[in-house]
Amino acid sequence: MGDKSTRKKNYILEKARGVFQKNGYRAVTMKDIVDACDISRGGLYLYFSSTREIFEAILSQEDYDAKTIIDAARGNDTTPAELLLIYLSDRKKAILNKKDNLSAATLEYLFESRQLGNASPAKKRFNSDVNEIKKLINEGIEQEWIVCDDPDAAARSIVYTLEGLKTTAQTIGLTADEVDKEIEYIMGTLGLVVE
Amino acid sequence: MGDKSTRKKNYILEKARGVFQKNGYRAVTMKDIVDACDISRGGLYLYFSSTREIFEAILSQEDYDAKTIIDAARGNDTTPAELLLIYLSDRKKAILNKKDNLSAATLEYLFESRQLGNASPAKKRFNSDVNEIKKLINEGIEQEWIVCDDPDAAARSIVYTLEGLKTTAQTIGLTADEVDKEIEYIMGTLGLVVE
Amino acid sequence: MGDKSTRKKNYILEKARGVFQKNGYRAVTMKDIVDACDISRGGLYLYFSSTREIFEAILSQEDYDAKTIIDAARGNDTTPAELLLIYLSDRKKAILNKKDNLSAATLEYLFESRQLGNASPAKKRFNSDVNEIKKLINEGIEQEWIVCDDPDAAARSIVYTLEGLKTTAQTIGLTADEVDKEIEYIMGTLGLVVE
Amino acid sequence: MGDKSTRKKNYILEKARGVFQKNGYRAVTMKDIVDACDISRGGLYLYFSSTREIFEAILSQEDYDAKTIIDAARGNDTTPAELLLIYLSDRKKAILNKKDNLSAATLEYLFESRQLGNASPAKKRFNSDVNEIKKLINEGIEQEWIVCDDPDAAARSIVYTLEGLKTTAQTIGLTADEVDKEIEYIMGTLGLVVE
DNA sequence: CATGAATGAGAGTTCATTCAT
DNA sequence: GATGAATGAACTCTCATTCAT
Numbered sequence: 010m011g012d013k014s015t016r017k018k019n020y021i022l023e024k025a026r027g028v029f030q031k032n033g034y035r036a037v038t039m040k041d042i043v044d045a046c047d048i049s050r051g052g053l054y055l056y057f058s059s060t061r062e063i064f065e066a067i068l069s070q071e072d073y074d075a076k077t078i079i080d081a082a083r084g085n086d087t088t089p090a091e092l093l094l095i096y097l098s099d100r101k102k103a104i105l106n107k108k109d110n111l112s113a114a115t116l117e118y119l120f121e122s123r124q125l126g127n128a129s130p131a132k133k134r135f136n137s138d139v140n141e142i143k144k145l146i147n148e149g150i151e152q153e154w155i156v157c158d159d160p161d162a163a164a165r166s167i168v169y170t171l172e173g174l175k176t177t178a179q180t181i182g183l184t185a186d187e188v189d190k191e192i193e194y195i196m197g198t199l200g201l202v203v204e
Numbered sequence: 205m206g207d208k209s210t211r212k213k214n215y216i217l218e219k220a221r222g223v224f225q226k227n228g229y230r231a232v233t234m235k236d237i238v239d240a241c242d243i244s245r246g247g248l249y250l251y252f253s254s255t256r257e258i259f260e261a262i263l264s265q266e267d268y269d270a271k272t273i274i275d276a277a278r279g280n281d282t283t284p285a286e287l288l289l290i291y292l293s294d295r296k297k298a299i300l301n302k303k304d305n306l307s308a309a310t311l312e313y314l315f316e317s318r319q320l321g322n323a324s325p326a327k328k329r330f331n332s333d334v335n336e337i338k339k340l341i342n343e344g345i346e347q348e349w350i351v352c353d354d355p356d357a358a359a360r361s362i363v364y365t366l367e368g369l370k371t372t373a374q375t376i377g378l379t380a381d382e383v384d385k386e387i388e389y390i391m392g393t394l395g396l397v398v399e
Numbered sequence: 400m401g402d403k404s405t406r407k408k409n410y411i412l413e414k415a416r417g418v419f420q421k422n423g424y425r426a427v428t429m430k431d432i433v434d435a436c437d438i439s440r441g442g443l444y445l446y447f448s449s450t451r452e453i454f455e456a457i458l459s460q461e462d463y464d465a466k467t468i469i470d471a472a473r474g475n476d477t478t479p480a481e482l483l484l485i486y487l488s489d490r491k492k493a494i495l496n497k498k499d500n501l502s503a504a505t506l507e508y509l510f511e512s513r514q515l516g517n518a519s520p521a522k523k524r525f526n527s528d529v530n531e532i533k534k535l536i537n538e539g540i541e542q543e544w545i546v547c548d549d550p551d552a553a554a555r556s557i558v559y560t561l562e563g564l565k566t567t568a569q570t571i572g573l574t575a576d577e578v579d580k581e582i583e584y585i586m587g588t589l590g591l592v593v594e
Numbered sequence: 595m596g597d598k599s600t601r602k603k604n605y606i607l608e609k610a611r612g613v614f615q616k617n618g619y620r621a622v623t624m625k626d627i628v629d630a631c632d633i634s635r636g637g638l639y640l641y642f643s644s645t646r647e648i649f650e651a652i653l654s655q656e657d658y659d660a661k662t663i664i665d666a667a668r669g670n671d672t673t674p675a676e677l678l679l680i681y682l683s684d685r686k687k688a689i690l691n692k693k694d695n696l697s698a699a700t701l702e703y704l705f706e707s708r709q710l711g712n713a714s715p716a717k718k719r720f721n722s723d724v725n726e727i728k729k730l731i732n733e734g735i736e737q738e739w740i741v742c743d744d745p746d747a748a749a750r751s752i753v754y755t756l757e758g759l760k761t762t763a764q765t766i767g768l769t770a771d772e773v774d775k776e777i778e779y780i781m782g783t784l785g786l787v788v789e
Numbered sequence: 790c791a792t793g794a795a796t797g798a799g800a801g802t803t804c805a806t807t808c809a810t
Numbered sequence: 811g812a813t814g815a816a817t818g819a820a821c822t823c824t825c826a827t828t829c830a831t
Contacts, residue, residue: 014811033315035230040804049813054806113315119375120228120308132376162389166365169386173368180314181327191364194357198393208794233821244796249823404790423705425620429826439792444827503705509765510618510698522766552779559776560751563758570704571717581754584747588783598815623800634817639802 018056021046022070025063030110034064034117064118067111073103074134075141089149090201093142097192100171104178105185113179139164146199156200167195213251216241217265220258225305229259229312259313262306268298269329270336284344285396288337292387295366299373300380308374334359341394351395362390408446411436412460415453420500424454424507454508457501463493464524465531479539480591483532487582490561494568495575503569529554536589546590557585603641606631607655610648615695619649619702649703652696658688659719660726674734675786678727682777685756689763690770698764724749731784741785752780 024045028037037060043053057063075096082095103110119131143164149155157163174191177183193203219240223232232255238248252258270291277290298305314326338359344350352358369386372378388398414435418427427450433443447453465486472485493500509521532554539545547553564581567573583593609630613622622645628638642648660681667680688695704716728749734740742748759776762768778788 033230033312033319035228035312036316038804039806050805051807051814052812055811059805113318116371116375117228117230117312117315120312121231123308123375123377124226124228135372135376158392159389162385162392165382166386166389169368169372170361170365171368172371173364173366176311176367176371177330177364180311180318181330182318187360190357191361194354194361197353197357212794234823235821245822246797246824247795250794253823423620423702423709425618425702426706428824430824440826441793441828442791445790449826503708506761506765507618507620507702507705510702511621513698513765513767514616514618525762525766548782549779552775552782555772556755556776556779559758559762560755561758562761563754563756566701566757566761567720567754570701570708571720572708577750580747581751584744584751587743587747602815624802625800635801636803636818637816640815643802 014056018066021048021053021056022063022067026067026111029064029067029114030108032114034060034114035121037064037114061118061121064114068115068118068130071111073099075138079141079145088154089145089152090154090196093145093149093199093201094192094196094203096142096145097167097171097195100174101185101188101192104171104174104183104188107178110179112175116176116179135168139168142167149199149201154201163199166198170195209251213261216243216248216251217258217262221262221306224259224262224309225303227309229255229309230316232259232309256313259309263310263313266306268294270333274336274340283349284340284347285349285391288340288344288394288396289387289391289398291337291340292362292366292390295369296380296383296387299366299369299378299383302373305374307370311371311374330363333363337362344394344396349396358394361393365390404446408456411438411443411446412453412457416457416501419454419457419504420498422504424450424504425511427454427504451508454504458505458508458520461501463489465528469531469535478544479535479542480544480586483535483539483589483591484582484586484593486532486535487557487561487585490564491575491578491582494561494564494578495573497568500569502565506566506569525558528558532557539589539591544591553589556588560585599641603651606633606638606641607648607652611652611696614649614652614699615693617699619645619699620706622649622699646703649699653700653703656696658684660723664726664730673739674730674737675739675781678730678734678784678786679777679781679788681727681730682752682756682780685759686770686773686777689756689759689773690768692763695764697760701761701764720753723753727752734784734786739786748784751783755780 021042025037025042028041028045032041039050039053039060042060042063043050046053057066078096078099079092082092087095103112122131139161143160146155146157146160146163150157150160170191174183174188178188196203216237220232220237223236223240227236234248234255235245237255237258238245241248252261273291273294274287277287282290298307317326334356338355341350341352341355341358345352345355365386369378369383373383391398411432415427415432418431418435422431429440429443429450432450432453433440436443447456468486468489469482472482477485493502512521529551533550536545536547536550536553540547540550560581564573564578568578586593606627610622610627613626613630617626624638624645625635627645627648628635631638642651663681663684664677667677672680689697707716724746728745731740731742731745731748735742735745755776759768759773763773781788
């Protein structure tokens with residue numbers, strides 16, 4: 010983290026992130042990143058040799074998985090319902106934050122990855138998120154906060170819905186109210202009320 | 205439909221569809237389509253002047269909106285629950301059919317449209333689908349098949365979830381069972397049971 | 400003139416003239432002319448096989464040489480001075496008439512012809528104009544209207560100046576007053592006064 | 595002037611000048627210049643992005659305006675008549691020098707500029723030349739070398755005539771004698787004799 | 790005669806990538 | 811390490827020209 014090479018790498022990633030946010034994944038060229046970083050063409054190649062490599066480096070810095078967020082929020086007296094709401098609210102922010110948002114680029118990246126046949130990191134992430142939410146639902150059932158016949162299906166449903174909200178926000182746009190309403194509905198299906 | 209020019213146009217669209225299915229939207233060049241159609245460079249330009257134009261022509265041929273499918277299935281004795289299930293099953297086919305599937309390309313296209321500031325056709329489609337499903341749910345409530353406090357939120361939730369399933373299928377892949385399970389869950393939240 | 404083929408040819412030339420006036424010579428394509436004539440691509444080729452051929456046909460229709468104009472104006476009592484003024488006034492109209500004017504295209508055409516080594520028609524025209532004006536000046540000298548040491552040089556000078564006015568009008572623009580002033584000056588050098 | 599980029603730019607301009615001299619303005623393509631310079635396609639675009647840009651750079655290197663030539667020739671004992679003759683002789687060289695001559699290309703360029711609506715640099719040049727010659731004529735009148743009623747008209751006439759000579763030389767060709775004769779005639783109209 | 794679909798050469802332009810400095 | 815000039819492949823788009831109908 011301290012050595013010069015790493016600092017430079019991080020500098021590039023930071024600048025490149027802005028470019029991907031603005032232009033998506035496929036439309037970004039090495040030249041765009043060179044321009045954004047204000048370094049030389051050759052200079053960029055010393056650190057990264059393709060936009061794919063750069064984008065993957067950026068993705069690996071992101072850490073928004075359910076476990077991280079939920080664990081950070083856990084305390085002695087936080088109920089599963091509260092934790093779920095905290096997670097959904099965090100996702101809401103990410104969904105609505107149109108500027109600082111790699112969703113569009115990430116989807117493009119994943120489509121391309123799919124075609125190339127390597128989607129496993131995304132799959133791992135999906136499964137881990139489902140598991141984390143399922144755990145929360147099971148805790149809620151035990152503590153009689155939550156009513157749910159099939160925690161696995163419920164957890165999956167939440168993740169699919171969040172994915173759908175993200176896509177919808179990127180393609181046709183969503184307001185905060187629309188996301189709030191959906192969060193309330195999700196909570197409602199589990200027998201929870203957002204006060 | 206009969207004249208030569210229209211036949212040729214349709215031929216191009218058919219071939220181009222394959223290219224978009226395989227490569228997504230942004231990665232496709234006019235040359236790719238020229239090669240797929242086995243016509244001359246200039247020849248393609250007689251009919252279409254950009255990949256965007258071609259893609260939009262393909263999209264306008266697609267007719268998978270909820271109203272079309274549901275109306276086609278309505279009969280004297282079809283219950284709202286049955287209609288909803290028919291719609292979801294149709295969507296399931298579309299979600300899983302990875303080969304003959306423009307989802308990935310369409311999402312890319314929509315992202316680009318968004319950046320260019322014209323997402324309204326997609327929005328119209330979204331709203332129309334939500335409405336159609338809401339109508340179904342309301343009918344179900346009247347006929348006491350369905351239990352639902354907020355039909356609008358329920359309908360939106362279904363559309364978001366389907367969107368999420370489509371994306372997930374494209375990015376990390378889904379099996380038929382996984383989709384079935386999700387459909388059952390959706391029906392369950394409305395108090396319906398898939399036998 | 401009456402047969403269908405000639406009528407069609409003339410129709411094409413008429414439309415093409417407008418295109419050359421608007422766009423010059425080199426910039427004009429066969430397609431431009433096809434579009435202007437509202438005929439088929441192949442149809443144009445039945446009559447002409449290049450823009451050069453068309454332009455040459457147009458040029459051969461033009462008949463603005465000094466002899467034509469001066470002869471048309473000759474009468475029993477027209478003095479050489481009057482004839483000269485009539486010719487210069489005619490040229491003035493041609494110089495200023497920016498819309499209906501092939502000057503720019505003609506110059507481009509002549510440059511290209513020069514490079515190709517066949518400028519003789521233009522040369523013939525130049526010499527004939529010089530001769531016609533020289534004749535006029537000589538008549539004027541005989542009748543003691545005009546004072547001039549070297550009628551040949553004077554005639555040439557007039558033609559060069561008219562050429563210069565034409566070019567200047569096309570490149571940087573000229574007003575009627577500016578051309579009038581120049582005509583007066585030319586007349587003045589021959590001892591004539593424009594009343 | 596010394597740095598490599600400027601040297602390369604000048605190298606390109608030098609080679610491009612030859613191409614414009616040979617082919618005029620409109621007919622020249624970026625590829626022609628690439629070939630003449632023996633550099634890569636992309637290489638040329640590092641320095642210039644259109645033939646227009648290149649041609650304008652070449653033009654801005656030219657410095658043949660009347661003021662420059664006349665000022666360079668001024669000395670304690672040079673008479674206005676001598677200065678005028680020096681200027682006309684310089685123009686003669688430019689008019690006759692068919693190889694190293696951008697006249698044709700420049701006229702084409704000016705036609706195009708006219709169509710695009712920006713002819714002002716040429717206009718400025720025209721006016722400045724007229725003024726410089728007018729000053730010379732006025733000096734000549736004061737010192738009683740020159741006889742002239744209307745110095746402004748005379749100066750304009752000279753510029754128009756030179757323009758006409760240039761065009762004529764380019765289109766149908768002129769010999770040195772023909773130009774000499776015209777110069778003598780011009781001088782004669784001002785009451786001057788070329789010895 | 791007349792049409793206009795079709796071809797393919799060729800121009801413009803952009804970028805990933807290399808390499809001498 | 812770092813630079814940025816240079817290359818050349820690839821893509822978009824336009825036309826002159828042909829030819830089956």
